[in-house]
Each structure stands twice: as C-alpha cells, then as structure tokens.
Amino acid sequence: MFQRDYLPYPFCNKGIIEILIKPFGLSAKRTSCRADRSTSWHCPGCGKLKEENEKKWKEKGIIFFKRIKLKMEVKIIRIKAKRAFTPTKLPGANYVLNQYVGCQHACKYCYAKFMCKWHAYGKWGSWVVVKENFPELVKGRRVAGRVYMSSVSDPYQPVEREILLTRKILEKMDKKTRLSILTKSDLVLRDIDLFKEFGDIEVGLTINDFDGRVKKEIEPFSPPKERRIRALKELSENGIKTYAFISPIIPELVDVEELINETKSFADFYWFEFLNLRASGREFREWLKENYAESYETLVRRTEFEKYVKSVRYAIKNSRVHVKGICIHYPELAKPLFPDVNNACRSASADVVR
Numbered sequence: 001m002f003q004r005d006y007l008p009y010p011f012c013n014k015g016i017i018e019i020l021i022k023p024f025g026l027s028a029k030r031t032s033c034r035a036d037r038s039t040s041w042h043c044p045g046c047g048k049l050k051e052e053n054e055k056k057w058k059e060k061g062i063i064f065f066k067r068i069k070l071k072m073e074v075k076i077i078r079i080k081a082k083r084a085f086t087p088t089k090l091p092g093a094n095y096v097l098n099q100y101v102g103c104q105h106a107c108k109y110c111y112a113k114f115m116c117k118w119h120a121y122g123k124w125g126s127w128v129v130v131k132e133n134f135p136e137l138v139k140g141r142r143v144a145g146r147v148y149m150s151s152v153s154d155p156y157q158p159v160e161r162e163i164l165l166t167r168k169i170l171e172k173m174d175k176k177t178r179l180s181i182l183t184k185s186d187l188v189l190r191d192i193d194l195f196k197e198f199g200d201i202e203v204g205l206t207i208n209d210f211d212g213r214v215k216k217e218i219e220p221f222s223p224p225k226e227r228r229i230r231a232l233k234e235l236s237e238n239g240i241k242t243y244a245f246i247s248p249i250i251p252e253l254v255d256v257e258e259l260i261n262e263t264k265s266f267a268d269f270y271w272f273e274f275l276n277l278r279a280s281g282r283e284f285r286e287w288l289k290e291n292y293a294e295s296y297e298t299l300v301r302r303t304e305f306e307k308y309v310k311s312v313r314y315a316i317k318n319s320r321v322h323v324k325g326i327c328i329h330y331p332e333l334a335k336p337l338f339p340d341v342n343n344a345c346r347s348a349s350a351d352v353v354r
C-alpha cells in the first residue's frame, strides 16, 4: 500500500544494497533533463533511469519508498490568540479561521507573504505561528455564515502532521458550523472521519499544472498535482462535498481545460483564480519575466490579458461545470466578462489568498 508521505523510489538489487550501506537516498545520482525540464533519478546500482526500474518493480508488485524530507528549517512560534473567528470580505465566506500564520509550502507567488511585515521571523516559508489555544476558542461557539479555513496559511501544511492543531479544532468545533476548507495537501484525507460529522462542509484542493523545474522553483514543498487530484477523488468517494480551486491561472503554465477534464467527475464545483501579479510580489514577477516573458507580457498588457481571459472563459463555459466564483483581480473586467458568475472577483488587490 502506498503511504501518502512517501514517493515511489525503485532501485535494482545492487542499488538497494548501496543505499543500505550509505545514508538513505544520498547515493542516488540526480540528472537534469533539458527536454522536459524535469529531474530524473538514476539507480546507483545499475545506472538506469528511475522509470525503467519502476516498471520492473511494478511487474513484480513491489514498490519502494523514499521519505520526502523538507530541506528547510522551520521556526515554530507558539502563541495564544484572543479570538478564533475573524470577519472577512473574502468571496464566498463570512469568517476566516487562521490557526496558523505562515506556511511551510513556501509558494513563491503566495499572496500571504505580506504577513512577514507583522511577523519578522524571516523569509516566507521559514516560520509558522501556531495559535495553540484555537481548539478552546472555537469550542461552544457558533457564528452565522460560512467559515473559511484558512487565508494566510495552509491548514494541512507539514507541521500539522505533528502538531494536529487543525484536527483538534475540528474535534471541538460545533458541527453545525458551515465550513469551507482549502488546502494543497493530501494530508487532509486524515480527517475524513471528522468531516463526516459536519452538516455543511466543503473541502477544496488547490490544483494547478506546475511540475518539474517550475514546481521546484515556485511551489517547492507542496504535494504534486497528482496527489492533490487523488485526494479530491478520495474525499468525494467518502461522500464529502468537494471543490477544485484552479489557481493561480498563468498563461502558458496552466491549462484550465485539461485540469477541468481531470477533475470534473468528482469535483462538485469550481473556483477559478487568475494570478494576482501585484500581490505575488516583486521576486515572483521578476522570475516570471525572466523565465516566461510571454506569460508576463500577457498579464501586464490589458488587451492581451482580456483576450486570454476570454479564451479561458470559453473553456470554462464549454466544460459545463458548476462554477462558484472567478477571481481575475481586474475589477473593470470582472463584470463584463463574467456577467453570469456571482463571485466574479472585484478587488485588484489580494482579496483571495492562495
């Protein structure tokens, strides 16, 4: 059985012996493939590419695993908060619940990076503030309207595996709360038993197309797309209402139509969000300009951008999926381009985080 925090990592017999006598995983040779810009692994025993060995092992019904280690040290700051539910103007929500501030996923374009101004603990992704009294704060409290978890962090970032704060909150929370959870991690599957106790809950996975070198550079520590899609499917199979949050939509890098096709048989509804270039920060803008100049130009030139949005709108309309909202961060374009969508996003600033 495939353990979720492990990746298949097959070697030949000689390779395994080599790995047993050397520190785990360190002896594998890594090469960069220019053609698809991804990274390939060579078995230290036979020198074959990972894929070739993988096939061999699969035929024998054996899978090997390598623990994915975060190569980033994370500072944990434990605090006590005064309140848990914060009123919000985020589309589709009335309150937000931010039990964590800061996120180990460390996405380069993250709109929540602005939190570093108030929490000077270092680079975004290197620290997480843990509001450890949140379970007591939510206990016995019910708020009117929908509660969104979370806007300045991921409730299922790696640290949650040990701290279990999100799980403890769900245990104590009034099960009549109308809850909406959004994450990039398949760790969310751990809490299916608790989701089933809620009367009105929707669980979303952020899905995009980043892989290979791009993923490593802009979303280095979140699970890959395939695991997120699998998680969405498993949630749906367990009777949980699910949604796919297709974000951030970037010309050339994200194929919206393909993502819809990959998820529409188990996603109950969709949110779409075009990249908010301004909120993504200077570092990301420079990266995009340097590596994907055409994408950057499309995003900064109004007529080009309008054309691009129209083509995406066409793909969304044709797919006939249930759309709850589209955020384009271009207020003057939102209404005319999406007259039939209630939550065509208004603000040009960071009004949707993640």
Ligand code: SF4
Residues within 6 Å of the ligand: 103, 104, 105, 106, 107, 109, 110, 111, 112, 151, 152, 153, 154, 184, 222, 353, 354
């Ligand atoms: S975009 Fe989401 S998952 Fe990525 S760092 Fe920001 S809060 Fe975390």
